Amino acid sequence: MPEKVALIGSGNWGSAIATKIGVNASACADFDDKVYMWVFEEYVKEEDGKWVRPARGAKPPEGKTWVDEGYTPLTQVINEKHENVIYLPGIELPHNIVACPDVATCVDGATMMVFVIPHNFLAPIVPKMEGKFAKGAIGCSLIKGIEFEKEGDMKPILISDLLQAEMKKSDGAPVVDMSVLMGANVANEVAKGDFAEATIGCTKPENGLKWCKLFNTKDFAVQAVTDVAGAELCGAMKNVVALGAGFCDGLGYGGNTKAAIIRIGLKEMQKFCKVFYGDRQIKDETFLESCGVADLVTTCFGGRNRKCADIFAKNIAAGTPKAWDVIEAEELNGQKLQGERTGTAQDVMKAIKAKGVVDAFPLFSQIHKIAFEGAKPETIIDMKLEKYY
Amino acid sequence: MPEKVALIGSGNWGSAIATKIGVNASACADFDDKVYMWVFEEYVKEEDGKWVRPARGAKPPEGKTWVDEGYTPLTQVINEKHENVIYLPGIELPHNIVACPDVATCVDGATMMVFVIPHNFLAPIVPKMEGKFAKGAIGCSLIKGIEFEKEGDMKPILISDLLQAEMKKSDGAPVVDMSVLMGANVANEVAKGDFAEATIGCTKPENGLKWCKLFNTKDFAVQAVTDVAGAELCGAMKNVVALGAGFCDGLGYGGNTKAAIIRIGLKEMQKFCKVFYGDRQIKDETFLESCGVADLVTTCFGGRNRKCADIFAKNIAAGTPKAWDVIEAEELNGQKLQGERTGTAQDVMKAIKAKGVVDAFPLFSQIHKIAFEGAKPETIIDMKLEKYY
Structure with missing residues (x-):
């Protein structure tokens, strides 16, 4: 049949x-x-x-x-x-x-x-x-x-x-x-x-x-x-990382720094999946599939979140900070950045805090501080990365 | 001491x-x-x-x-x-x-x-x-x-x-x-x-x-x-993938396609390491480190190989094809694209052929055909990718 x-x-x-x-x-x-x-x-x-x-x-x-x-x-x-x-x-x-x-x-x-x-x-x-x-x-x-x-x-x-x-x-x-x-x-x-x-x-x-x-x-x-959970969560988490990539662009940072932010973001996406969906079969190879690294790269070089975060950082540098909804309205022809986009960064932070695992997500945390807690965009590199020695 | x-x-x-x-x-x-x-x-x-x-x-x-x-x-x-x-x-x-x-x-x-x-x-x-x-x-x-x-x-x-x-x-x-x-x-x-x-x-x-x-x-x-071999080989292989990324740019292809080329390239880098250095401890996580995905992204968006491949494809589209050494001389102020860069793509292909594993590297093979065998840049997407069903 x-x-x-x-x-x-x-x-x-x-x-x-x-x-x-x-x-x-x-x-x-x-x-x-x-x-x-x-x-x-x-x-x-x-x-x-x-x-x-x-x-x-x-x-x-x-x-x-x-x-x-x-x-x-x-x-x-x-x-x-x-x-x-x-x-x-x-x-x-x-x-x-x-x-x-x-x-x-x-x-x-x-x-x-x-x-x-x-x-x-x-x-x-x-x-x-x-x-x-x-x-x-x-x-x-x-x-x-x-x-x-x-x-x-x-x-x-x-x-x-x-x-x-x-x-x-x-x-x-x-x-x-x-x-x-x-x-x-x-x-x-x-x-x-x-x-x-x-x-x-x-x-x-x-x-x-x-x-x-x-x-x-x-x-x-x-x-x-x-790996349903890994593939599906990648599609949401990438929007958080794209804010970090946009801050780098807005600050005029070079390729080294932006590549580092994207890579650390990919690792935190992976960690997020394991922390919250460890009971499912999260696979490391999922992050090397199109849903992982490829979608993330596209979003961090071409997406709307990247663009708005770029403008957000530039406005702060120029001494004329603007709220997210103003940037969205001005730059996206009235098309909303959508609740699930900047909103995802906020919800992700709430979940990380509720679980008591803030230290495991230095990049997500720093992006949240910049986007919603008034930290300067330059602090994007002040992540408390884990020590490896 | x-x-x-x-x-x-x-x-x-x-x-x-x-x-x-x-x-x-x-x-x-x-x-x-x-x-x-x-x-x-x-x-x-x-x-x-x-x-x-x-x-x-x-x-x-x-x-x-x-x-x-x-x-x-x-x-x-x-x-x-x-x-x-x-x-x-x-x-x-x-x-x-x-x-x-x-x-x-x-x-x-x-x-x-x-x-x-x-x-x-x-x-x-x-x-x-x-x-x-x-x-x-x-x-x-x-x-x-x-x-x-x-x-x-x-x-x-x-x-x-x-x-x-x-x-x-x-x-x-x-x-x-x-x-x-x-x-x-x-x-x-x-x-x-x-x-x-x-x-x-x-x-x-x-x-x-x-x-x-x-x-x-x-x-x-x-x-x-x-993982010495994985980390070191990434630094060489990325220059092959960057040619593919440059062809995409020169053809004016969008983000979907370029992201796919970069991702398939990363997977073939991984496979190359395993095929040729399977006796060493090649680790999957190496490709999510800075030496892997981050260096690859930087090179595919900002490197010299990408730039020359972009020009190479544009010249063919304009009906005025140019040899690699001419492009290099014109665009890089006399600075050579270096033997180990376009040369790497040629040597990699020789190694793959000698080992009899051409079918396992559809992207590397297609990049080689375009760069050195006269295939049209548009054929970059004509890779014989593995079937997954």
């Missing part, structure tokens, strides 16, 4: 990954040709060659629908044009990707479910899938980010665990074996077909291999490691 | 590292205060505020010496001004660093010897040390580069092994336990006191710790791994 694949999510990254899944589902006998893609339904229309949506929060006139007003459901546009005109304009989606606004229909009989939705969609969406997907179905989360317990030891919570928890049987046992896909993946570049790599973090090698087969293409090289 | 330290070499990197060694030898009771620094004697004079040497190959007039001509021995200038005016101008050397033109005097009674000389100096210089250094002396090589056997299996030869071989007892047993210091270290930045890290590769942990103690300062964080 071929695997029945469902893609839950259709934003920028979801649509980009659909280009890989669609090709493989079509070409390979292991998979059912048709892949449903769940789309949060919106209404769109073309104006002067550009697809637009109604203003945020707007409602159609009394007694009318958006369709009456000349709009078309996004799912319909995707299925007719084979293009996600809103979230991935200009890229043709494989024709076997079928947009569908109903998540229950989407996952009906699915044996492999790919999740790529904002994580505040988890609670409203996932329970609707209950009883629809096939027994023994497996899941793969492409959702970046991390949650933290709000009290007690403030422990980090994996999004893949949250997903799995939403799909538990009545006796509490997990019904879906969850993997993750992480890596140095700027969505638009992946969609264009630029060569990129990614990492599957899985619990069972046989499931990891299934996911590799589904995602891997000539321009998207996917490898599996049996 | 305090350790008696000798520094053999006084070029840019040798003088930079003298700033760390001098401070520690002076401050720490473990070391004898005075550190001899062997200097290849040259004659210098100040002209218009700049120190100059006679033209290359020039001889003083018949019956005269350079001193008669108003020049001063470099050793004398270093010892009077505490500055290596030729190789590290503008940086004050600690006053306990004593320049000495005679290597036998330099290492007389030495218990710790630091080597930082061009490797063509090994054969003429090292034998002169015979019988002078203390019994049980240990050595540390800071020499970057690699040699290869000229025939047969073209095996890579470590410079630290060459050094040790030059100091063997008559029965062939090694007389000096050799370590190496490698890392993301641009010499001028280290000398200025910019924060940097470095890695000691050692065979015996107790010796690694001695070297850490000698080199480690607040702005120069040194850690030891018991």
Whole structure:
């Protein structure tokens, strides 16, 4: 029986990954040709060659629908044009990707479910899938980010665990074996077909291999490691290290120093995984995969956190310090640096403090002091590194 | 008895590292205060505020010496001004660093010897040390580069092994336990006191710790791994990967692709070490040290090989291909890209072919095809990567 694949999510990254899944589902006998893609339904229309949506929060006139007003459901546009005109304009989606606004229909009989939705969609969406997907179905989360317990030891919570928890049987046992896909993946570049790599973090090698087969293409090289927690945490922790890299850039520090900050950051990411998820199978080699060193390098040279931290340090040097939210608003065209980005650095510090392991994370601690406690950016190198003699 | 330290070499990197060694030898009771620094004697004079040497190959007039001509021995200038005016101008050397033109005097009674000389100096210089250094002396090589056997299996030869071989007892047993210091270290930045890290590769942990103690300062964080071959080979192999990174830049590829090339390069560096030095204790963690990932990142974003490969790819795209030596001459102000740099990529390929392991090195192979066999730079992503399912 071929695997029945469902893609839950259709934003920028979801649509980009659909280009890989669609090709493989079509070409390979292991998979059912048709892949449903769940789309949060919106209404769109073309104006002067550009697809637009109604203003945020707007409602159609009394007694009318958006369709009456000349709009078309996004799912319909995707299925007719084979293009996600809103979230991935200009890229043709494989024709076997079928947009569908109903998540229950989407996952009906699915044996492999790919999740790529904002994580505040988890609670409203996932329970609707209950009883629809096939027994023994497996899941793969492409959702970046991390949650933290709000009290007690403030422990980090994996999004893949949250997903799995939403799909538990009545006796509490997990019904879906969850993997993750992480890596140095700027969505638009992946969609264009630029060569990129990614990492599957899985619990069972046989499931990891299934996911590799589904995602891997000539321009998207996917490898599996049996380490869900390591792969997923890398994707969140890199945003902390990128603040340190940005401070270096803003201070005009040279290559030696920035490379040292990135490397110490990678080691602290590894330590963080072991301290908080030591009960899982954290593997050292995970950090040499795309989800580890490659994603970190990309983020520390090109990411938004790096850029904002660069500006943050420059503003302090110029005697005109600015708050993070001001920098974000000014530099990112109103696009938020997102709670899970600078916010991650704060949550990570809370978790480290609650666990009583501050001394083990000299870089994370110093980044926090600079970003949120008024320490000068120059103190980035005043880490209390462990002595090695 | 305090350790008696000798520094053999006084070029840019040798003088930079003298700033760390001098401070520690002076401050720490473990070391004898005075550190001899062997200097290849040259004659210098100040002209218009700049120190100059006679033209290359020039001889003083018949019956005269350079001193008669108003020049001063470099050793004398270093010892009077505490500055290596030729190789590290503008940086004050600690006053306990004593320049000495005679290597036998330099290492007389030495218990710790630091080597930082061009490797063509090994054969003429090292034998002169015979019988002078203390019994049980240990050595540390800071020499970057690699040699290869000229025939047969073209095996890579470590410079630290060459050094040790030059100091063997008559029965062939090694007389000096050799370590190496490698890392993301641009010499001028280290000398200025910019924060940097470095890695000691050692065979015996107790010796690694001695070297850490000698080199480690607040702005120069040194850690030891018991892996000489891994640490030393990283410093040579990175120059191969940097060519691939430069091709990506020249082609205008994005962050995903460049990060993938760097990461695959790091894995092939690791594999190369294991294939050719599997009999030594190659450690996975070595590649997460400064000598591994940090030095690689610095070289792939800022090094000379990267720059020349960038230009090489751009010239091909523009329809005006240029040979490596032309690019080097034009772009590096006559400074050679050095045999051990592009040359390393060629020697590495010969060794891989001789061993019959080409398939295990898809990136190194593709870089070689582009750099030396006329393949188009765009084929950098046509690596035959291993399948993971």
